[in-house]
Amino acid sequence: MLSDNWEVYISKIDDIPTVIRINMDAKKTGFPERFPECMILTLTVLEQVENGFPSPQELTRLQEVEQAVSDVIGEEGILPVSLTSQDGTRDLIMFTNQPSFLSTRISNRLEKLEMTAEMYQLGSPSNSDDAWAWYDFVYPTERILTYIKGRNLVAHREKSGDVLEIPRPIDYFAYFETKEDAASFALVVEADGFTIISEDKVGEPEGKDNYLVSIQRVDMPTYDVMSDIDYMLYDVVSFYQGRYDGWGANVIQDDSAQ
Incomplete structure (x- = not known):
């Protein structure tokens, strides 16, 4: 189980201001060996304020989706990172040892939340020998x-x-x-x-x-x-x-x- 050691900070990814929420201990407790595959769920921000970030009501909805996804992951993986960028997306970066099984479970849960295909994308990053490099990439300097x-x-x-x-x-x-x-x-x-x-x-x-x-x-x-x-x-x-x-x-x- 992940620790409660979460931090939130603002940085830039590809010159886009991004709010990063990350579990600081995810790589210290053997999770990379247990969950070697990376999956990314990209949620579309449906209601934005002037700076491109979600409105308060939309943020609540996104957090509810994230909690639902976290509940689904269970023993099949962990969700140590979430990113909300100014360009209208929220990425949930998770790791698992059963990517196909977890993908099916998450898709089923999102359907129950009445989310259509236009509201999210779910997949694995390509061209990466080390899936946990995505975690390292957003870990604070x-x-x-x-x-x-x-x-x-x-x-x-x-x-x-x-x-x-x-x-x-x-x-x-x-x-x-x-x-x-x-x-x-x-x-x-x-x-x-x-x-x-x-x-x-x-x-x-x-x-x-x-x-x-x-x-x-x-x-x-x-x-x-x-x-x-x-x-x-x-x-x-x-x-x-x-x-x-x-x-x-x-x-x-x-x-x-x-």
Whole structure:
């Protein structure tokens, strides 16, 4: 059974903005060996809003179809990825060891939902030696994983009662292989309003995390603010061959609400 470790993010596939919902653990639990064949169910978005994504009512319908398909898959496979693109489609990427049998079962269920042939396509991708390459293709990059980690941290703070709109000192951390790269990074971010807290040698010469740079700036730890900062720092750190290690700050709660 799949874990409950799902993430949602927006990326571009063939230059088309796409909302990707993916199970982060699907490839870690032996599923590629158990379910080696890939199948893709493409659903047509019948009612779109201005940006090409489904309307709220249509999204509900698509989610109901996805749930029905998930129920059908059962022991014959798993459904670890769904994609909703701006061009009016929703792809459900599933894996199985019985593609013909599963195809028949899914088609029968869709017919019971009164879905016509114009409303969906079901098939297997061609010209792929590794069916799970489709999963790898939409798995978050390191840059997007940094965004997801930061977003989840903001969500955790929000649940704990943090008043995110209150500015406070926020500490950021990055590791570098060489002292020169660490110093160059420090100069760049200092010009962007960050204070350099420390530049410490922490690793061995043969390692990559040899120098830790800690920086600080007063910001609001809201979703939008932290997403922009995470992306920016990831890009700058990567330019200097480093590893961005995220951020931390004090939780500030609203005393009047207690």
